[in-house]
Amino acid sequence: MVDYRTVKSVAVLEVNNPPVNALSYNVRQGLQDGIERANKDKEIKSIIIIGKGRTYPAGADISEFSKPHKGPNLIEVGLGIESSRKPVISAIHGTCLGGGLEIALFSHYRIALESAKVGFPEVALGLLPGAHGTQRLPRVAGMAFAMEIITSGRHVSAREALQHGILDKLVKGNLLSESLDFAASLPFSVPHNRRLRNVPAKGAENADRIFEVALNKVKQKQNGFIAPINCLKAVKAALLPYEEGAKIERELFMELLTSGQAKAQQYVFFAERAATRWYVSNEKNQKKCSAVPVKTTGVIGAGTMGSGIVVTLLRAGLPVILVEQDSQNLERGVNMIKGILQGSVNLKRMTSQQMNKCLQQLTPAQSLDSLHNVDLVIEAVFENLKLKEEIFGKLDEICKQQTILCSNTSTLDIDKIARATKRPDKVIGTHFFAPAFVMPLLENVYGTKTSGETIATVMNLGKTIRKIPVLVKTCHGFVANRMLARYQTEASFLLEEGCLPHEYDQVMEEFGFPMGAFKVGDLSGLDIGYRIRQELAKANGYTVTTDTRYIQGERFSSLADKLYELGRLGRKTGKGWYKYDRPGAKEAFVDPDVTDIILKHCKDAGIIRRKISTQEIVERSMYSSINEGFRCLEDGVASKPEDIDVIWLHGFGFPRYRGGPMYYASTIGLAEVYDRICYYHKTFPESSYWVPSDLLRKLATSGRNIPMSDWSTAATVNKSRL
């Protein structure tokens, strides 16, 4: 795992642990042995640590955090490097992250390729840089920069790192030969100030103020997360004598390591990667099916969703033909696209040059005929099956044989849409989340006839456009909206039974969602839900009015429709579940009119309101969704619990420190979740979604703690085998 070789009088320790040279047990041992060996060898004058393959070590081995500890720990290895009598040079390329950067900071010199990146991403794993990273970074880069880098986890370019003293030299070309030249220029002994423990932290004079500012920022931006706060406390401790600071860092690290948040965030790290791997059958899976190249694209519909999708494609360098029949709507869409890109320029996320390049790749058009030669089309028109069938029928005739046809539907059956074409194998759902140019999730939905090649292509496209693609099977609402429907329905019932919108939202925001269901409703617009309910009613042959209390025997709340009919469409009309200073404003205020509407609604319906506890709000919102999640696994609509969690994390802002709804259920304990679902089923028999999922029942009553990795398999085996 660490190859030792000598080049003239230099010992080269090459870390060889693909894919990212994580500092696993064997690597730590290899580094420790290598430093000792080089120090004993009289011929050796200096030591270079370098990574083989694509990168310098990208951090500790995350999979080892949950296993018993083995071999020297990273601090012991690091201290061995620092106390080496012979100068140690870290030669950096790729991504030098976390424990990797700590090893580099224990080294006496750091030289890097210009393309390299450095950073401390531990905060995203619920941790802090626990091998003295919090003590060493402020000694080279100052308190303020260290606090910013460690709490944000951002990757810093080599040039910026050089400016802040993290690196000593940038080089081009062959890193090893440049490092050997650098080594040859060094004195044989290590100067006192090259051992960072001997250097005081920079910026000590303003430390208190820097700490307060940073603390306020993390409380605002990373509310609910404990790691950023511990990161700040640890960096502040760098003002103390080295050993004392390191001791505090250790205590704060251990507090995080054993916390539920760190475990959840580490689960998320692996879940996000697992979600991009897909398997439908022995024939249709990631290993067997290859993506076809997508060089040109088309988007149909220049509304908010279509425009957002266009921006996403353009930013990834893909040319787009945007089709919208109505010239005014087309113009509005193009302006929206320009506005979004200009916003990115204003925020310095892209340059004007990059924006212009994107816009050169955009071709507005009014006829579907212009799409005859593109590789992939994404339809993003209004959620109406007839309309979509009509468009897909036309596309099938217009587009070349190989074109993949995608629908940005959020609920509709992909099989029905595919049947409108003679190429059902090339039809697939690509469900973006609003705003499409911001939200990282792409829920790809395959139908019965969708080919493996088509699936591979949209999964690949997801990565190209920097989304997190997750594959699910078609059904009404897929995974995201099928589960969300339970969550929203329970929210509306809780209003009828005793909550007010702001009370409900406060509880769910304290649980960790960025916004409660009613603020989200106002943001998306109450007309969206209204139209979906009306469409659903039409499709299923029933009517919904503001007096409707039951639909086909199921309890229904018409409160949202009452607000819609009063013109309260949300933020865009300046009033919805809340009131706003003006249409489009963001700050929501409690509206006594809404309270009156709710109270009257309850009185008319003969509902006796009661005080509802925080526990009940959380349980009914989450457990109804979780029960549906288990049904999705049971039906094979979701192939693994990680996929469901990633959908909630990146589609709905589920708090990362709770891992996702399915992981959250595992931390509560499935037996407990199952019991409460049975209780709510008894209490609310008129909501059939409370019937416990068979899979959940099997897992909860098996008498064993079945790991999440076995839940999907359990969906297909009978109880006796559990």
Ligand SMILES: CCCCCCC[C@H](O)CC(=O)SCCNC(=O)CCNC(=O)[C@H](O)C(C)(C)COP(=O)([O-])OP(=O)([O-])OC[C@H]1O[C@@H](n2cnc3c(N)ncnc32)[C@H](O)[C@@H]1OP(=O)([O-])[O-]
């Ligand atoms: C007593 C002392 C104790 C103190 C210890 C504290 C030490 C320290 O402060 C803590 C850390 O370093 S915490 C760590 C701080 N460092 C980080 O948080 C860095 C985390 N890593 C990354 O951010 C990205 O992987 C890179 C940007 C490195 C590459 O991105 P990319 O090119 O898109 O590649 P990709 O698709 O992302 O990964 C490829 C494969 O590698 C796998 N894998 C990756 N890193 C791993 C790791 N550290 N480990 C294990 N595995 C890791 C990944 O799962 C995937 O596997 P799969 O089976 O193929 O799915």
